Amino acid sequence: MPGWRFLLLIRISNFAILRRHVGKARADRLSHDLKVRIDRILPCANSTIDRQTVEADLLGHSLADAMTALECVAAAFREPIDVDGESHRVDLALAAAAGPVGGVDDVRLAEEAEAALVQALAEHRLVVRDITTVSPSIDRLSLCREMESAIERDEVFLQYQPKMHVRRQQVASAEALVRWEHPDRGLILPNDFIPLAEETHLIGPLTLWTLRRVIADQQILVEDGHDLVIFVNISGQLLSDRAFIDAACGLITANGAKIGFEITETSMIRDPGSAVEHLNIAAAAGIPIAIDDYGAGLSSLAYLKKLPATELKIDKMFVMELTSSNRDPLIVRSTIDLAHAMEMEVTAEGVETPAALALLSVMGCDQVQGFLLSRPLSLPAFRHFMATEAQRGIEPPAFALRQPGSFWKAA
Ligand code: C2E
Ligand code: CA
Ligand code: CA
Numbered sequence: 001m002p003g004w005r006f007l008l009l010i011r012i013s014n015f016a017i018l019r020r021h022v023g024k025a026r027a028d029r030l031s032h033d034l035k036v037r038i039d040r041i042l043p044c045a046n047s048t049i050d051r052q053t054v055e056a057d058l059l060g061h062s063l064a065d066a067m068t069a070l071e072c073v074a075a076a077f078r079e080p081i082d083v084d085g086e087s088h089r090v091d092l093a094l095a096a097a098a099g100p101v102g103g104v105d106d107v108r109l110a111e112e113a114e115a116a117l118v119q120a121l122a123e124h125r126l127v128v129r130d131i132t133t134v135s136p137s138i139d140r141l142s143l144c145r146e147m148e149s150a151i152e153r154d155e156v157f158l159q160y161q162p163k164m165h166v167r168r169q170q171v172a173s174a175e176a177l178v179r180w181e182h183p184d185r186g187l188i189l190p191n192d193f194i195p196l197a198e199e200t201h202l203i204g205p206l207t208l209w210t211l212r213r214v215i216a217d218q219q220i221l222v223e224d225g226h227d228l229v230i231f232v233n234i235s236g237q238l239l240s241d242r243a244f245i246d247a248a249c250g251l252i253t254a255n256g257a258k259i260g261f262e263i264t265e266t267s268m269i270r271d272p273g274s275a276v277e278h279l280n281i282a283a284a285a286g287i288p289i290a291i292d293d294y295g296a297g298l299s300s301l302a303y304l305k306k307l308p309a310t311e312l313k314i315d316k317m318f319v320m321e322l323t324s325s326n327r328d329p330l331i332v333r334s335t336i337d338l339a340h341a342m343e344m345e346v347t348a349e350g351v352e353t354p355a356a357l358a359l360l361s362v363m364g365c366d367q368v369q370g371f372l373l374s375r376p377l378s379l380p381a382f383r384h385f386m387a388t389e390a391q392r393g394i395e396p397p398a399f400a401l402r403q404p405g406s407f408w409k410a411a
Contacts, residue, residue, distance in 0.1 A: 002059035006066040006098045006128075007113040008045070010038060010073055013121060014091040015052040022083050030083060030090065041072050053117075062321060063098055064328070066128045067296075070094040074126070095120040099131040119195045123236060125266035125297040128317075129191075144200050146182070147193060151209050155181050158213050159376035160230070162390060163347055163369040166361045171390045173229040175262065175369065176214050177376045178206070194235065203235045204244050211248055215257045217379050226386050231260040231290055236267025239275040249285045260288035262313070265304060266297035276306055283308035290347070295331065305342060312339040316350020316370070323355045333363050340364070 012018065012034060019027035035049040038056060045056035060066060074094055080087040095116035097109050108131055116127040150156050157179055162171040180188040197203040214230050221228055238244045252259050261282060268275045279289055290311035291304055295318055304312075314335055318328045332348070339346045348360050351370030360368060374385055 002061055003101055004060045004098050005101050005104050006058045006060055006096050007109045008056040008058060008096045009053055009113045009117045011053040011093045011117060012090055013093040018088055026083055037076060038073060041076055042069055063130055064321060066096040066098050070096060070126050093117060093120040095127045097129045097131055122195050122198050123266060124269040144196055147197060147202055150180055159378055160382040161369060161376040162374050163367045164373050165367050166365060173231060175231045176210060178210055198235055198237050203237055207238060208247060211251050214259060215255045218257055224383055229258045229260050231262045234261045234263050236270055239267055239278055240271035245278040245281055249282055252287060253285050260290055262290045262292040264292045265294060280308055310344055311347060312344045313347045313349050319348045319350040319356060320352060322359055336363050336365055
């Protein structure tokens with residue numbers, strides 16, 4: 001019995017350009033053609049078209065089915081399409097909202113799908129929002145207005161989530177995650193305000209604020225005796241911004257801080273040439289680069305080879321259903337082997353259960369991050385964690401550790 005209902009939104013993101021090339025009538029026919037093709041790819045879906053966006057209602061067994069459906073659509077449009085004898089590239093923004101069958105409010109599902117589409121357009125990647133884990137979409141306009149002064153009013157703060165080295169049983173790094181404690185709305189998580197910060201160009205000042213905060217917090221951790229690399233998420237928009245890269249690298253090197261950058265594979269799409277150039281500048285300044293959310297986007301490892309990255313983070317989507325899915329262990333296993341062949345360390349995100357940890361350690365995964373080890377913590381709670389639980393490690397079940405030494409990637 002399918003347990004999930006999905007609302008897919010698929011939009012032609014380069015519609016305006018196509019219309020200029022082929023004229024309005026043919027562009028409208030192209031939209032109609034999009035629906036016909038989607039009906040062929042997803043015959044069980046109930047679809048409608050409104051201008052250049054197809055909406056498809058679909059049932060599935062797991063959250064991963066929504067991603068698979070979107071990937072099938074993406075694959076079908078990867079090659080240029082013939083429009084009256086001329087070949088044209090049709091770029092798609094692909095998004096979905098998912099909720100349990102029977103427990104979904106139609107309006108909520110539609111709002112989350114629309115929010116996912118905005119994010120997919122801004123980040124050039126597939127976005128699937130699980131409505132059981134995201135807070136209702138927030139009134140965007142008023143948030144935009146308020147965000148500008150949120151930093152000055154001290155409403156923005158950071159939490160730290162440790163990453164554990166499986167073989168060494170040691171926390172050697174952590175990820176800084178930004179939060180907004182709104183005076184009326186309460187806690188707002190980054191998925192609800194980072195896309196807005198990107199649209200309004202506040203992401204640069206917000207990320208520089210984050211770097212300053214991390215530098216100060218890292219100093220406190222060093223005084224506690226903890227020598228950790230702290231990773232900061234860098235939006236795609238900032239990767240092509242030379243002034244930002246210079247300011248960020250300047251801050252880090254001037255303070256002798258040990259800070260890494262997490263970048264998503266799809267963040268490179270916007271302007272790959274300057275993104276690679278800027279990441280090389282950061283890597284040359286001693287800043288480790290980690291590829292975030294690997295597997296959630298559309299690019300390939302061969303493409304990522306061009307990046308000066310030393311760490312690959314497998315998206316939590318594959319890790320969270322590792323022990324219940326047939327497909328995910330194969331994907332994770334082959335990703336770990338490929339990343340090791342490319343001399344990258346692998347981190348699995350979203351490790352929530354001892355069973356997932358055991359399987360990952362058998363597969364040779366280097367580091368784990370997730371609720372099993374710790375949720376993201378405020379600085380005082382993180383200091384307490386480092387002084388207590390981090391010392392104990394998280395032993396996977398004994399069988400997982402009985403691997404020969406050669407099984408693990410050399411440290
Ligand atoms: P991300 O970089 O993939 O960060 C990991 C997210 O997974 C965090 O969500 C974290 O709380 C969550 N998580 C960690 N362990 C587990 C687990 O075991 N199970 C589950 N279900 N979730 C887990 P969070 O904090 O809501 O952040 C969401 C995203 O917002 C981040 O995803 C990142 O893309 C973005 N973000 C956060 N801080 C910043 C920032 O300072 N700048 C930018 N540009 N983006 C940020
Ligand atoms: Ca991240
Ligand atoms: Ca991630």
